[in-house]
Amino acid sequence: MSALQFPRERIIGIYRSMRLIRRFEERLMEEMSTGDIPGNTHLYAGQEASAVGVCLALREDDYISSTHRGHGHSIAKGCEIDAMMAELFGRATGTCAGKGGSQHIADLRKGMLGANGIVAGGAPITCGAALSAKLRGTEQVAVAFAGDGAMNEGVMAESFNLAKIWMLPIIFVIENNGYGEATANAHVSAGSFTRRAEGYDIPTDEVDGTDVFAVYEATRVAVERARTGGGPTLLHIHVPRYFGHYSGDPDTYRSADEKGEMRKNRDCLRLFRSRVEGAALLEGADLDQVEAEVEDQINQAVAAARAAPRPDAAALHTDVYVKYM
Amino acid sequence: MAQKSYRQAINEALHAEMARDPNVILMGEDLTGGAGGSGVQDAWGGPFGVTRGLLGAYGPERVRDTPISEAAFIGAAAGAALTGLRPVAEIMFIDFLGVCFDQIMNQAAKFRYMFGGRARTPLVIRATYGAGTRAGSQHTQALHPILTHIPGLKVVMPSTPYDAKGLLIQAIRDDDPVMFLEHKMLYDMVGEVPDRSYTIPFAEARVVRDGKDVLLIGLGRMAHIAEAAAEELARNGISACVIDPRTTSPLDVETLVEFAEKIGRVVIVDEANPRCSVAADISAILCEQCFDALKGPIRMVTAPHTPVPYAPNLEDAYIPSAARVVEAAQSLLRTR
Numbered sequence: 001m002s003a004l005q006f007p008r009e010r011i012i013g014i015y016r017s018m019r020l021i022r023r024f025e026e027r028l029m030e031e032m033s034t035g036d037i038p039g040n041t042h043l044y045a046g047q048e049a050s051a052v053g054v055c056l057a058l059r060e061d062d063y064i065s066s067t068h069r070g071h072g073h074s075i076a077k078g079c080e081i082d083a084m085m086a087e088l089f090g091r092a093t094g095t096c097a098g099k100g101g102s103q104h105i106a107d108l109r110k111g112m113l114g115a116n117g118i119v120a121g122g123a124p125i126t127c128g129a130a131l132s133a134k135l136r137g138t139e140q141v142a143v144a145f146a147g148d149g150a151m152n153e154g155v156m157a158e159s160f161n162l163a164k165i166w167m168l169p170i171i172f173v174i175e176n177n178g179y180g181e182a183t184a185n186a187h188v189s190a191g192s193f194t195r196r197a198e199g200y201d202i203p204t205d206e207v208d209g210t211d212v213f214a215v216y217e218a219t220r221v222a223v224e225r226a227r228t229g230g231g232p233t234l235l236h237i238h239v240p241r242y243f244g245h246y247s248g249d250p251d252t253y254r255s256a257d258e259k260g261e262m263r264k265n266r267d268c269l270r271l272f273r274s275r276v277e278g279a280a281l282l283e284g285a286d287l288d289q290v291e292a293e294v295e296d297q298i299n300q301a302v303a304a305a306r307a308a309p310r311p312d313a314a315a316l317h318t319d320v321y322v323k324y325m
Numbered sequence: 326m327a328q329k330s331y332r333q334a335i336n337e338a339l340h341a342e343m344a345r346d347p348n349v350i351l352m353g354e355d356l357t358g359g360a361g362g363s364g365v366q367d368a369w370g371g372p373f374g375v376t377r378g379l380l381g382a383y384g385p386e387r388v389r390d391t392p393i394s395e396a397a398f399i400g401a402a403a404g405a406a407l408t409g410l411r412p413v414a415e416i417m418f419i420d421f422l423g424v425c426f427d428q429i430m431n432q433a434a435k436f437r438y439m440f441g442g443r444a445r446t447p448l449v450i451r452a453t454y455g456a457g458t459r460a461g462s463q464h465t466q467a468l469h470p471i472l473t474h475i476p477g478l479k480v481v482m483p484s485t486p487y488d489a490k491g492l493l494i495q496a497i498r499d500d501d502p503v504m505f506l507e508h509k510m511l512y513d514m515v516g517e518v519p520d521r522s523y524t525i526p527f528a529e530a531r532v533v534r535d536g537k538d539v540l541l542i543g544l545g546r547m548a549h550i551a552e553a554a555a556e557e558l559a560r561n562g563i564s565a566c567v568i569d570p571r572t573t574s575p576l577d578v579e580t581l582v583e584f585a586e587k588i589g590r591v592v593i594v595d596e597a598n599p600r601c602s603v604a605a606d607i608s609a610i611l612c613e614q615c616f617d618a619l620k621g622p623i624r625m626v627t628a629p630h631t632p633v634p635y636a637p638n639l640e641d642a643y644i645p646s647a648a649r650v651v652e653a654a655q656s657l658l659r660t661r
């Protein structure tokens with residue numbers, strides 16, 4: 001079933017997830033300037049339709065692994081906003097008890113196997129999760145998110161090969177936002193990402209990542225293949241990156257024209273609105289209400305995070321196998 | 326003499342050596358930042374602004390922005406070094422050693438010995454290290470012990486702008502693979518740096534301050550923590566000597582032994598985890614070579630045996646502090 005034929009509530013849910021991600025990230029950008037959020041963070045704004053469209057096609061017990069730009073994937077997979085916000089503030093109530101931070105948000109109960117500070121670090125781990133699902137016979141599938149920059153790490157190629165020879169129920173989702181940090185992808189990538197995968201006889205699809213329905217549709221096909229023993233798929237999803245590489249990046253290496261065009265024509269939230277309103281699936285008022293609810297949710301998460309306790313000093317020494325001194 | 330930052334000192338060393346020797350080339354991720362983009366070129370001047378201006382001066386053939394392929398470009402740097410160039414490659418965070426260690430440990434480090442002394446590998450690998458940046462467990466480690474362990478690698482850890490410039494020039498002119506480790510928390514530190522080029526030989530520890538009651542040995546950024554501790558101890562009437570080894574391989578054993586013998590009480594301050602560390606190694610060397618002169622056990626003040634946590638209060642507790650060094654020194658002085 002195309003997502004356009006979903007029941008109303010589910011279509012509203014798509015918007016809620018995308019809006020949550022957008023506002024979560026925009027709010028983080030604001031909060032960074034208060035100094036209450038330690039360090040820096042990589043924001044997912046602009047790419048929402050990718051995470052949400054992919055996760056929409058997944059079961060709750062399916063697995064995903066994420067990247068350094070992981071908030072969107074986490075939210076789309078159902079991680080709690082409050083716990084994520086608390087983690088970013090470095091509080092004991094965070095998803096990782098304040099020990100992980102933005103680049104290490106994980107929630108194994110939600111099938112979220114972790115953001116990752118190491119580019120391409122998640123791909124082989126996700127092969128392992130897919131192998132585990134296959135051998136346990138659970139029909140779960142696993143999704144490895146990675147950026148365009150990650151495609152040039154050797155471990156991606158190794159993972160493709162492994163996934164194919166073992167016919168793993170895995171989907172490699174390559175989110176191409178055109179840049180790896182400040183370097184344009186075209187400057188550092190040869191050939192084509194889909195053809196790289198096709199070299200391993202892995203089926204591929206090129207997807208417009210501003211269209212959540214298209215992302216869902218492509219993922220649905222890949223999930224079906226994975227669940228029925230058809231092995232891996234690679235989805236090459238084209239997305240815009242709204243902010244700089246990280247929250248403190250002045251982002252001068254992209255022209256004002258490029259950034260303006262991106263925000264004007266490639267805003268997945270605005271495109272969603274006109275799509276569903278145009279098809280008379282939802283009314284503007286429905287979406288306005290979602291926006292108000294999301295705003296409340298984010299406000300509450302920030303307030304709760306600020307009020308939450310910092311980790312106990314003893315936490316420095318917990319969660320280790322052995323202690324010395 | 327001119328006041329310059331640690332960042333600027335490193336930039337000057339690169340400039341000077343590139344101007345002096347056309348075989349010196351640079352490669353790394355976002356080394357300029359902005360390559361192929363629609364806006365400003367050399368926009369970042371490197372992930373920490375260290376390599377700014379080099380693209381303009383020496384062009385993209387010699388200043389190469391690489392794909393995110395550490396194994397490939399570190400290996401390529403090693404191969405280029407083996408065949409006549411003098412590459413300076415950059416690993417953005419030392420934590421990423423994990424994805425390219427084969428090329429360093431099994432390849433570059435082994436050529437000279439394994440090929441019967443017939444190979445030269447004048448390679449420098451610059452990498453940032455260290456905690457304090459709230460960047461979590463995979464962007465904050467101090468991995469110099471792993472590197473120091475490997476025969477065939479030289480390991481340099483400058484703690485001041487002056488040392489950074491002199492040691493980097495030395496590293497670039499050296500004919501063996503050198504790991505040049507830059508602490509992120511030191512980039513903005515300012516100090517005196519001459520405009521001219523100069524070198525600082527390896528295995529020459531720096532006596533930061535002399536003293537007679539206790540010897541504090543501080544590695545890399547920890548030299549400053551040791552110095553702060555020495556000042557605090559001085560206020561309490563204790564005279565501490567501070568030594569910065571500057572290079573962990575080769576290590577200036579002679580100076581360390583000389584001062585340990587003279588003073589008799591030793592505290593080693595290291596940001597790395599404690600087991601199999603450079604601190605443990607120096608402790609073992611001193612025990613072996615001047616045991617009779619020691620007036621008490623050698624004390625190590627290090628990070629705990631854990632990854633680096635994210636929450637600021639935990640990360641601050643992770644990093645060795647001057648207070649802990651003072652405490653260790655005082656406890657040593659109480660033992661006799």
Ligand SMILES: Cc1ncc(C[n+]2csc(CCOP(=O)(O)OP(=O)(O)O)c2C)c(N)n1
Nearest residue numbers: 069117118119147148149150179180181421
């Ligand atoms: C192994 C490794 N190399 C380099 C980095 C530094 N780094 C962090 S994000 C990034 C760019 C990643 O680009 P891409 O995969 O396109 O993801 P995007 O940031 O665009 O989402 C780089 C180089 C890293 N974290 N890990």
Ligand SMILES: [Mg+2]
Nearest residue numbers: 147148179180
């Ligand atoms: Mg990218």
